[in-house]
Amino acid sequence: MNASALAAVVPCWSCKGPVASRALFCSVCGAVQGPGAIDHFTRLGMTPTFDLDMDALERQYFGFQRRLHPDRFASKSGKEKALSQAQATSLNDAYETLKDPMKRAAYLLTLLGHPVDLTACGTINDRALLMEQMEKREALADATTPEQVAKLAVEAESEVIACQCHISAAFNAADLDGAGHLCIRLKYLAKLAEEARAKKSRITRMP
Amino acid sequence: MLLQLSEPGESPAPHESERGLAIGIDLGTTNSVVALARDGTVEVLRDAEGKGLVPSVVYYGGDGAVTVGQDARRMLLEEPDHVVSSIKRLMGRGVEDLKTLAGTLPFKLDVAADGGMVRLSVGERILTPVEVSADILRALRARAEAAQGKTVDRAVITVPAYFDDGARTATKDAARLAGLEVLRLVNEPTAAALAYGLDNAAEGFYAVYDLGGGTFDISILRMEKGVFQVKATGGDAALGGDDIDHAIAEHFLAERSATHGEVAITAGEAKQALAAARVAKECLSSRPEGEWVIEVDGKPSRHALTRVQLEDLAAPWVERTTAICRGVIADSGVDLADIKGVVLVGGSTRMPVVRRKVREIFGREPLSNINPDEVVAVGAALQAEALTVGSDTLLLDVTPLSLGIETMGGIVEKVIPRNTPIPVAMAQEFTTYQDGQTAMSVHVLQGEREMVDQCRSLARFVLRGIPNMAAGAARIRVTFTVDADGLLTVAASEATTGVEQQVAVKPSYGLTEDEMATMLRDSLEHAKDDMASRLFAETVVEARRSVLAVQAALKVDSDLLSPAERQDIDGAIGQVDTAIATGDRDTVIAATEALEAATKVFAERRMDRGIRAALAGMAVDRLDDALGGE
Numbered sequence A: 001m002n003a004s005a006l007a008a009v010v011p012c013w014s015c016k017g018p019v020a021s022r023a024l025f026c027s028v029c030g031a032v033q034g035p036g037a038i039d040h041f042t043r044l045g046m047t048p049t050f051d052l053d054m055d056a057l058e059r060q061y062f063g064f065q066r067r068l069h070p071d072r073f074a075s076k077s078g079k080e081k082a083l084s085q086a087q088a089t090s091l092n093d094a095y096e097t098l099k100d101p102m103k104r105a106a107y108l109l110t111l112l113g114h115p116v117d118l119t120a121c122g123t124i125n126d127r128a129l130l131m132e133q134m135e136k137r138e139a140l141a142d143a144t145t146p147e148q149v150a151k152l153a154v155e156a157e158s159e160v161i162a163c164q165c166h167i168s169a170a171f172n173a174a175d176l177d178g179a180g181h182l183c184i185r186l187k188y189l190a191k192l193a194e195e196a197r198a199k200k201s202r203i204t205r206m207p
Numbered sequence B: 001m002l003l004q005l006s007e008p009g010e011s012p013a014p015h016e017s018e019r020g021l022a023i024g025i026d027l028g029t030t031n032s033v034v035a036l037a038r039d040g041t042v043e044v045l046r047d048a049e050g051k052g053l054v055p056s057v058v059y060y061g062g063d064g065a066v067t068v069g070q071d072a073r074r075m076l077l078e079e080p081d082h083v084v085s086s087i088k089r090l091m092g093r094g095v096e097d098l099k100t101l102a103g104t105l106p107f108k109l110d111v112a113a114d115g116g117m118v119r120l121s122v123g124e125r126i127l128t129p130v131e132v133s134a135d136i137l138r139a140l141r142a143r144a145e146a147a148q149g150k151t152v153d154r155a156v157i158t159v160p161a162y163f164d165d166g167a168r169t170a171t172k173d174a175a176r177l178a179g180l181e182v183l184r185l186v187n188e189p190t191a192a193a194l195a196y197g198l199d200n201a202a203e204g205f206y207a208v209y210d211l212g213g214g215t216f217d218i219s220i221l222r223m224e225k226g227v228f229q230v231k232a233t234g235g236d237a238a239l240g241g242d243d244i245d246h247a248i249a250e251h252f253l254a255e256r257s258a259t260h261g262e263v264a265i266t267a268g269e270a271k272q273a274l275a276a277a278r279v280a281k282e283c284l285s286s287r288p289e290g291e292w293v294i295e296v297d298g299k300p301s302r303h304a305l306t307r308v309q310l311e312d313l314a315a316p317w318v319e320r321t322t323a324i325c326r327g328v329i330a331d332s333g334v335d336l337a338d339i340k341g342v343v344l345v346g347g348s349t350r351m352p353v354v355r356r357k358v359r360e361i362f363g364r365e366p367l368s369n370i371n372p373d374e375v376v377a378v379g380a381a382l383q384a385e386a387l388t389v390g391s392d393t394l395l396l397d398v399t400p401l402s403l404g405i406e407t408m409g410g411i412v413e414k415v416i417p418r419n420t421p422i423p424v425a426m427a428q429e430f431t432t433y434q435d436g437q438t439a440m441s442v443h444v445l446q447g448e449r450e451m452v453d454q455c456r457s458l459a460r461f462v463l464r465g466i467p468n469m470a471a472g473a474a475r476i477r478v479t480f481t482v483d484a485d486g487l488l489t490v491a492a493s494e495a496t497t498g499v500e501q502q503v504a505v506k507p508s509y510g511l512t513e514d515e516m517a518t519m520l521r522d523s524l525e526h527a528k529d530d531m532a533s534r535l536f537a538e539t540v541v542e543a544r545r546s547v548l549a550v551q552a553a554l555k556v557d558s559d560l561l562s563p564a565e566r567q568d569i570d571g572a573i574g575q576v577d578t579a580i581a582t583g584d585r586d587t588v589i590a591a592t593e594a595l596e597a598a599t600k601v602f603a604e605r606r607m608d609r610g611i612r613a614a615l616a617g618m619a620v621d622r623l624d625d626a627l628g629g630e
Ligand SMILES: Nc1ncnc2c1ncn2[C@@H]1O[C@H](COP(=O)(O)OP(=O)(O)O)[C@@H](O)[C@H]1O
Pocket: B027, B028, B029, B030, B031, B032, B211, B212, B213, B214, B215, B240, B241, B242, B278, B281, B282, B283, B285, B345, B346, B347, B348, B349, B350, B351, B372, B373
């Protein structure tokens, strides 16, 4: 308790007085503080969960950027400019990670001490996944009419959404192994959906 | 719990009034525009005839005089060797790049150039593109100063969104030479969106299609409650109306050879043909056909052209924008049907064939209630005001091009993908490929292609002092940082030893600090004084911040001081004010350091009190500025 209380107070770089280590601005002199090492959820003022309210996340992100973006510090001292850049960089990192379901799931798994390697594809389980993906990819390559491609794009999209629901369920059931596997599955599904979308916009012409 | 703080950006920075004015500049390939915003109202600064557009043309007279704009453009045909136009095409380019641009450039290059930055031979002078751009910026600055009767020393300057790091750095260098502090480099389409969005209270997804003289940019943005968020951007830094002019000029010259026989085309003929081509092209935007005359050395030739013919000649260039737009729409992840409007920017969007193409690509009529020539400068001026006085709007931009480093086999490993929101920092780990390898060369590249020779080389440096280890054992972490101006810094460190090296990427074709210093010294104006006064201004900002910080601390914790101690501190504060009044930078630095020393014990007591309070678990609230976003 005492140790954490101690860690919670650091000297403000500007007025040298005590400031909460997680504070954005010094409550005494108003100077912007460094971003500190906090997790992405805390940084954006969100509760760590897979089921994030996306509108709330975006509101928080814009709200923090409004206060911390380098554009707010253009006529401040060099040190304040540098700190605001560091803050805005951390906010971008946090937001880009949390807004993407796959990255969010992987990040949450890391936070929970159960990291997943998204580059892995060696297990039997994954081989089945690869087979399934190969078939779907072939179907997409063979599709020639806009209708066929559109249909595949819709299918891919709904599989992505279904997978996200399963991930959510896995997290809620504290099944971190399951969430990890689904996370890898989501990676492939999302890639396929993106390719389908790209092909769709390539072959669909506006009237 | 939110504490009452003077929020950055909400109130004007103190002493703002002491500074010169901050302007917005659209530094175009063909035309430039300068504007000034006050209380959200923008004035484009015009000449006596009411023209806001300043041709980006510079005339270097034999007597050393430098003329910019309309008057310089007039000299183009009389003394072509003394006139420079379209210099923006060469910003940040190296001699190597010119091969790809060959034939499209209206300059005589200095052949002695030593493989580094391009140099032009203009009359008796040898000039770099940075110096020529600085001359244009000086003229714009002078126009603003004359109109306002006040010093102008800061600017927001726009650059094509698709400008690479080298071109951005070159633009910043040019501003420095012209005595302007760059508050921010803003991407042209983003500036246009800001101006359009604020004026029309736009909400939703919009596209900005900017086809000027030498560059093409396309951006998809989301505008919402004062937030301008770029979703994706793309373009071609060498595509514009100039290319169409060349196609027409070639057509004219072929006709001319048919009239006067096949003789080598002279430089004079080529310039005349280009000028005629441009006039023809612009006329045909409002007329279906016309006839133009090229006359060189008393030999006239007549050239009839219809809009239909022109559109045939222009088709390949206009078509090139289609694929780029489709790619950017796909990158943005925005459904075409969700794009609520297309903002047209740049003189070339006046061509009916371009408008038809935009309608075809986006499936809707482009917006036309915007002045395509001035909207970028208006946005820049609004942003200049926002950065100096404060504002509620927020511009969130992205990197236009992927950034990476060279790995084995000449393959580029991407570190930051394109369309990543900035500012951003991303790291990648690499390792050695030979036993006992103690140095590693880092080659930084920009571009979308896989192979090194297909991307743009930004910089090279060598990380030394890697411990002697087996191949693959060292862990070298390369961190790329892109700031809000879109400029890159690269740092490399070895994890087991912490050997670290940081380079601001001074691009391969940029100016060195020495060259900059020489140019600043040589520049006719008091650029040196400008530098000195800028440094002084920065020091004063820092000194005032220290004083304000101490005063704020005294307000809450002065009970920690004896009257004598308090007097010491007040004295030190007074010394800083006195030092600022002397106008001498070193004196201000010394006084600021003295203030720091005088408050050391005070700071220690404050920390003690804070920690004791935290241990007692009572005051963390007071210290904890709320974490809530809005
Ligand atoms: N009425 C017009 N019709 C066709 N092209 C035009 C017209 N007016 C200007 N242009 C072309 O627009 C280009 C200049 O556009 P501008 O936006 O000023 O360029 P930049 O941003 O590159 O400086 C030139 O190629 C010019 O010929």
